[in-house]
Amino acid sequence: MPSVCFYFQVHQPLRLRHYTVFDKNNKYFDDYKNAFICRKVANKCYLPANRLLLDVIRHFGGRFKIAYSITGVLLEQLQRFSPEVISTFDALAETGCVEFLAETYYHSLSFLYSRDEFVEQVNKQVETIDNFFGQKPRIFRNTELVYNNDLAALIEAMDSFDAIITEGADHILGFRSPNFVYRPNGCSKLKLLLKNYSLSDDIAFRFSNRDWPQWPLTADKFARWINDVNGNGNVVNLFMDYETFGEHQWADTGIFDFMRHLPEEILKHPDNNFKTPSEVVQCYEAADTIDVPHIISWADTERDISAWLGNAMQSNAIHELYRLENKIKKTKDDTIISDWRRLQVSDHFYYMCTKYFADGDVHKYFNPYDSPYDSYINFMNVLDNLHSRCSNHAYSA
Amino acid sequence: MLGWEFPPFISGGLGTACYGLTRALDQLGINVTFVLPKMVDGKYATHVKLLTPSSQMSAATFKFGGLKNVKFRTIDSPLQPYSSPDVYQRRIEESLKRKQQIHGGGVSSASQLFGGMHYSGDMFTEVYRYAAVAAELAKDEQFNIVHAHDWMTYPAGIAVAAMSGKPLIVHIHSTEFDRSGEHVHQMVYDIEREGMEQADKVIAVSHYTRSIVISRYGISGEKVEVVHNGVDLNNHWSLAGTGINKDEKIVLFLGRITMQKGPEYFLRAAKKVLEVMDNVKFVMAGSGDLMHRSVEMAAELGIGHKVLFTGFLRGEYVQKIYRAADLYVMPSVSEPFGIAPLEALDNDVPVIISKQSGVSEVLRHALKVDFWDVNEIANKVVAVLKYPPLEMTLRSHGNFEVRRLRWKDSAAKCVKIYEQTMVAV
Numbered sequence: 001m002p003s004v005c006f007y008f009q010v011h012q013p014l015r016l017r018h019y020t021v022f023d024k025n026n027k028y029f030d031d032y033k034n035a036f037i038c039r040k041v042a043n044k045c046y047l048p049a050n051r052l053l054l055d056v057i058r059h060f061g062g063r064f065k066i067a068y069s070i071t072g073v074l075l076e077q078l079q080r081f082s083p084e085v086i087s088t089f090d091a092l093a094e095t096g097c098v099e100f101l102a103e104t105y106y107h108s109l110s111f112l113y114s115r116d117e118f119v120e121q122v123n124k125q126v127e128t129i130d131n132f133f134g135q136k137p138r139i140f141r142n143t144e145l146v147y148n149n150d151l152a153a154l155i156e157a158m159d160s161f162d163a164i165i166t167e168g169a170d171h172i173l174g175f176r177s178p179n180f181v182y183r184p185n186g187c188s189k190l191k192l193l194l195k196n197y198s199l200s201d202d203i204a205f206r207f208s209n210r211d212w213p214q215w216p217l218t219a220d221k222f223a224r225w226i227n228d229v230n231g232n233g234n235v236v237n238l239f240m241d242y243e244t245f246g247e248h249q250w251a252d253t254g255i256f257d258f259m260r261h262l263p264e265e266i267l268k269h270p271d272n273n274f275k276t277p278s279e280v281v282q283c284y285e286a287a288d289t290i291d292v293p294h295i296i297s298w299a300d301t302e303r304d305i306s307a308w309l310g311n312a313m314q315s316n317a318i319h320e321l322y323r324l325e326n327k328i329k330k331t332k333d334d335t336i337i338s339d340w341r342r343l344q345v346s347d348h349f350y351y352m353c354t355k356y357f358a359d360g361d362v363h364k365y366f367n368p369y370d371s372p373y374d375s376y377i378n379f380m381n382v383l384d385n386l387h388s389r390c391s392n393h394a395y396s397a
Numbered sequence: 398m399l400g401w402e403f404p405p406f407i408s409g410g411l412g413t414a415c416y417g418l419t420r421a422l423d424q425l426g427i428n429v430t431f432v433l434p435k436m437v438d439g440k441y442a443t444h445v446k447l448l449t450p451s452s453q454m455s456a457a458t459f460k461f462g463g464l465k466n467v468k469f470r471t472i473d474s475p476l477q478p479y480s481s482p483d484v485y486q487r488r489i490e491e492s493l494k495r496k497q498q499i500h501g502g503g504v505s506s507a508s509q510l511f512g513g514m515h516y517s518g519d520m521f522t523e524v525y526r527y528a529a530v531a532a533e534l535a536k537d538e539q540f541n542i543v544h545a546h547d548w549m550t551y552p553a554g555i556a557v558a559a560m561s562g563k564p565l566i567v568h569i570h571s572t573e574f575d576r577s578g579e580h581v582h583q584m585v586y587d588i589e590r591e592g593m594e595q596a597d598k599v600i601a602v603s604h605y606t607r608s609i610v611i612s613r614y615g616i617s618g619e620k621v622e623v624v625h626n627g628v629d630l631n632n633h634w635s636l637a638g639t640g641i642n643k644d645e646k647i648v649l650f651l652g653r654i655t656m657q658k659g660p661e662y663f664l665r666a667a668k669k670v671l672e673v674m675d676n677v678k679f680v681m682a683g684s685g686d687l688m689h690r691s692v693e694m695a696a697e698l699g700i701g702h703k704v705l706f707t708g709f710l711r712g713e714y715v716q717k718i719y720r721a722a723d724l725y726v727m728p729s730v731s732e733p734f735g736i737a738p739l740e741a742l743d744n745d746v747p748v749i750i751s752k753q754s755g756v757s758e759v760l761r762h763a764l765k766v767d768f769w770d771v772n773e774i775a776n777k778v779v780a781v782l783k784y785p786p787l788e789m790t791l792r793s794h795g796n797f798e799v800r801r802l803r804w805k806d807s808a809a810k811c812v813k814i815y816e817q818t819m820v821a822v
Contacts, residue, residue, distance in 0.1 A: 020776035021673055021783075312786035354762070354794055373764050376787055377780040 002179065002229040003275040003283070004266055005193070007067040007141070007165065008242035010046070011107050012038055012074045013347035015368050019381045026389065028339060028382045033368065035081040042082040045246035050088040052245075052256055056263050057097045064263045065097040065274045068242070069141050072105030072121075072128050073345055086132065093133040099276035100129045102137035102161065108344035109143055109308060111151055112295070113322040119158065121341070126160070139277040141165040143346050145195065145239075145298040146305060149291065152184030152192070161190065163281045165239065167298040168194035172290055179233025183286035191281050192290055195239040195298065199225060204240040208253035219258055223265035223272075230271055234284045239298075300355070308349040313376040318349055320383055324390065331393040339386055343379070351375035398431045399531065399543070399550035399557070401478045403469075407711070409653060410736045411478040411570050414602070414626050415546055419467055421627070421808030427815075429467045430538050432531055432553075434474035470538075472530050476523060476549050479653065482582065484686075485520035521584055528552035532560045542566060542815050548573075548585060551592025564597040564818040568624075572609050575731040576657050590614050597818045600624050600811065602734040603755020609733075622814055625759050627804035628739035646677040646782045649722035649746070651715070651737055652729075654685035659728035659751065659768045664691060666728070668698045669775035670782075677703070677782060682718050684709040719744035723788070724781050728768045729754050738763065742799040747791035749777050759802055762794035 015037070017030035057064050070089065078085045092098045104110055104121040105128060111118045122140070130136050140161045142151060147166035155161050168178030176182075178194040202222070206212045214221070229236055241248065249255040266272050275283065299307045309315050321343055328340045352372045369375040398419060402412030415431075422429055475489060531553035544566045545554030551567055558565035573581045573589060593599050593614050599621045601607035607621050648667070652658045660681065667679040681691060681704065688706070695704040710718060719725075725741035725748045732754035739756065741748050742763075750757050751768040764777045781788050 020772060021779045022669070022772065022776065312789050313784075316784070316786035354790065370765065371761065373762075373787060373791060376784070376790075377764075377777060380780065380784050380787075381776070 002226060002233055002271070003235045003273050003280060004226060005067070005235055005237045005275050005277055005280050006065075007069065007101065007237070007239045007277060008244075009141075009240070010068055010070040010074060010242040012041060012071075012077060013107070013345045014073055014077070014342050016348070016378055016382055019378050019385070021381050021384075023381065023385065026335070026339070026385070028385075029342065030368075034077060038077045038081040041243060041247055042078070042085045044251070045243050046078075046082070046085045047088060048251070048256060049242065049245040049259075050085070050092060052260055054088070054092055054095070056260060057092070057095045060263060060267070062097060063267060063274065065099070065276045065279070067099040067101055067139070067276050068092075069101040069103050070129075071103065071107040072125050073107055073342065075128060075132060090133060093135065097276075099139070099278055100133050100135050100137055101139045101141050101165070101277065102126050102129065103141050104143055106341045106344045107143050107346055108341070109146065109305075109318065109346050109349070110322075110344060111142055111146065111154070112305075112309075113318065114325055115154065117322075117325060117344075118154075122158070136160075138162045139165060139193070139281070144305075144308070146295060147292060147297070148295045149185050149293055152187050152190055152292075156184075156187045156190040163191040163193055163277065165193045165237075165277065166195070166292075167296055167303055168197055168237070169296050169303040171303070172292050172296060176288060177233055179229055179236055180287035181234065181280065181284040182288055182290045185289050185291040191286055193235075193237055193277055193280060194290075195237050197298070199236060200238045200240050203238065203255075203258075204244045204248065207244075207249050207255055207258070216254070217258065219261035219265040222258075222262060223268065226266055226272060227269050230269070234287075235275065235280050237280075307353050307355060308346055311352070311354050311372075313354075313372065314349045314352045317352065317376060317379050317383070320380075324383075324387060327387075327390045331390055333393055336386070336389055336393065343383065343386070348375070348379055352379070398429050399545040399553050400431055400433050401546060401550075402433065403431075408477070408709075409479060410626075410734065411547060413629075413736050414570055414734075417627055417629055417804040418808055418811065420464060421804035422811065423464045423466045424805065425808055425812060426466060427808075427812060428540075430470060430540055431467055432470045432472060432534065434476040434527060435471040470534055472527060472534065474523060474527050474530075476520075476527060478547065478549075480520065480549075481576075482520045482584075485523070521588075524549050524588065525552055528556040532556035535561055541819055544568060544811075544815075545592065546570060548589045548592060551588055551595075554592060555595045558595070565595060566598045566600060566814065566818060567592045567596040568600045568602075569593075569606055569610060569733065570602055571657075571733045572606065572613070574609055574613055575606075575733055576655070578656060578730065596620070598622060598814050600814065602626055603758050605753070605755045605758065606733040622810075624807050624810045624814070625755065625802070626734045626736055626739075627802050627807045628736060628743060628799060629804065630743050630800065644676060646674075646723045647721050648677060648679050648778055648782075649682065649718060649725045649741075650680065650727075651682040651710070651718065651725065651741075652727065654681060654683050654688045654691055656687060657730055657732070658683075658685070659730045660685075660687055660691045661694065662728040662730075662768050662771055662774065663726055664694050664698060664700070664704065665771040666726070666774035666778060667695075667704060668700050669771060670778050671700055671703055674779055674782065679704045680707060680718065680722070681705070682707040682710045682715075715740075716744065719746055722746045724749065724778060726774065726778065727751055727754065727756075728766070728774060730768050732756065739799050739802060742792075742795040745792050745796055747781055747788055747795060749774065749781070760795070760798065762791055762798045764791070 015030045015033050016028055102125055105125040106121055126137055140155050145166045155164055178196045182192040184192050207217050245255055295305055296303050297305050351367050351369050352375050354372045400415035403416055407413055535557040543554050543558045543563050545551055546568045547570050554565050573585045593616045601610055601623050604623050607623050610616050610621050611618050650663045654660045695701045725746045727738050727750045729751045734755035738748040738750050749764040752765050753768055757765050766773045
């Protein structure tokens with residue numbers, strides 16, 4: 001009796017404006033571009049997808065459930081540029097069939113660089129979700145599903161979460177299936193939900209790929225694949241970017257129609273049901289423990305963090321950023337601290353990735369820069385200015 | 398093949414390209430008869446050894462080291478790549494004077510000077526005289542395709558093709574619009590256009606150039622193919638740095654100092670860089686008609702002490718200057734291809750290149766700027782000098798990338814075009 005657990009990641013980065021070494025002011029972010037993209041994605045994805053899912057939830061009266069993780073930086077942008085999106089998320093929250101997850105407010109990689117900062121950002125996000133949607137998240141997902149044993153230990157020690165979500169990477173599972181609930185190595189209460197990347201990516205990446213033998217993917221076909229799990233799994237975790245609907249897969253690929261009919265097809269089988277991550281955690285016991293000594297993520301085929309920290313520019317930029325932490329916090333200046341935190345958004349480092357640059361591919365999507373070099377130069381110029389602001393602050397204080 | 402210059406005397410990209418392409422064709426087993434102009438004037442004549450200066454048509458046949466399938470024929474002519482009509486005039490006059498000194502007067506006309514070879518006093522007549530000699534020379538050669546490089550050889554190409562009935566391919570390494578901006582020399586333009594129109598196929602060194610050929614010369618797009626240039630790698634790993642502890646960073650401009658290469662933008666960017674950084678010198682290696690103007694401009698900008706002019710460099714000095722450089726900047730206003738950045742990368746020097754260049758189509762691991770965006774050029778120069786990881790990443794990825802650009806691939810593309818053309822005729 002497989003339960004299907006949908007979780008959608010909802011995030012938009014804060015893009016920097018073109019900032020040269022000659023710039024002196026404190027305005028780092030490109031309001032025009034951020035507003036433009038925010039509204040564009042709202043119209044193509046957030047609004048139509050929310051409307052659709054709200055319809056489906058109402059139609060099935062409690063039998064269809066989903067979860068979201070919406071980053072703080074996106075909520076800020078939506079509030080400024082597309083407040084109507086927030087009210088539709090609010091309507092979804094009120095159905096009682098939608099769970100909101102916790103993550104770092106700034107969609108950052110702070111776990112890898114500063115545990116204090118990480119905890120602060122998680123708490124800030126929990127508070128924000130509570131304020132917006134009246135829920136205290138009980139499930140944690142880290143930026144880009146970055147995960148290892150240490151993260152599990154830290155989250156268990158925070159004592160406010162029931163489970164962590166991460167990638168069901170082959171090399172951590174071995175012969176095991178992602179379709180069970182697991183326990184992180186070294187934890188006693190915390191559970192682990194693993195993404196079924198094969199079925200998730202069928203929707204998120206392959207849906208419109210005409211070279212894929214399974215194209216076109218229809219709702220009844222996908223439901224059959226879910227039924228196949230019956231008897232050898234408890235839960236199918238379908239985790240993906242929310243922008244899959246209408247952005248990664250455009251509306252004319254039929255992705256919305258697919259999603260409209262999928263719940264119905266899945267529920268045709270009497271053994272199937274939908275659960276939110278919290279329900280899954282309550283319902284199923286951990287089948288085994290999973291040991292992840294090395295860092296994993298949901299990115300690329302490597303499932304590692306090389307897309308953010310793979311080259312010298314990336315590690316230099318992020319090291320320099322976190323090296324400023326003490327100086328920044330000492331200023332006790334809210335705008336300085338918030339600018340610094342906004343620079344932690346993981347996308348800034350993703351833009352600097354040279355891994356597949358020569359071939360041109362998925363990394364290019366949503367990338368506002370012509371090249372990884374341009375993004376590094378821009379970021380470092382901004383960081384330089386931020387640094388000088390701290391020094392000036394210390395001087396004037 | 399109607400081409401230009403061979404090593405060791407190579408004055409720029411055109412000669413490098415002809416040499417690289419011909420050598421690769423040779424390796425592919427294509428028989429090439431390479432016809433090139435050569436001036437019988439002491440100062441210019443030393444770069445190749447003639448095996449048999451045989452022909453009565455003032456053309457000589459010889460072989461060049463290592464090339465099995467290539468036969469060379471030279472035609473005595475003062476034509477040189479990158480000449481413009483007035484430069485040509487000046488050179489002929491200088492040459493006349495020098496000869497007069499040598500021969501102690503008594504010789505007064507050009508025809509006497511050059512042993513009755515009848516060089517022409519103006520460039521256009523010489524281009525056509527060259528064509529006539531080439532057509533004559535082609536009579537005793539066997540070939541299937543006529544392949545002409547840049548405008549001065551187009552009339553020769555047309556003549557040879559007409560005489561032999563073989564298809565003509567013209568290879569565009571630069572156009573009059575690249576060299577002269579909007580101030581085109583009408584006669585040069587006419588010759589270029591005539592060549593492209595008469596040709597069965599036009600090969601452009603980049604998509605950038607292809608679009609100029611189509612939009613400015615009215616050539617039908619289906620006739621114009623793109624074959625990017627390759628690069629000859631020096632293949633010996635240079636150690637990162639030379640062991641010399643430099644206090645000052647060196648930013649390099651290497652190329653002809655002409656309007657086309659954008660020396661003005663280099664200097665204006667230098668001025669901006671020096672506003673925020675002090676320990677940096679700007680080296681301009683090359684010569685050209687804007688050389689004096691550039692020296693003056695550096696002085697006017699108040700950065701004269703920070704800008705060094707080396708004059709024209711060749712051979713090992715080019716290698717040396719690359720080794721000393723921390724960054725290469727090519728702010729070309731209009732660059733059909735641009736081989737120099739590839740050589741810089743091969744020498745482990747990161748590059749900033751103009752977006753208005755063909756080479757930016759094949760290089761990804763380079764910083765790209767609009768040539769006029771002086772602010773952005775300066776921004777990127779400062780970034781490379783200031784953030785070592787940037788320089789490191791650019792160098793390692795760029796050096797790797799440049800290894801994929803091989804003349805062999807360019808030559809193979811040419812051969813494909815040859816085959817298509819031969820079928821079509």
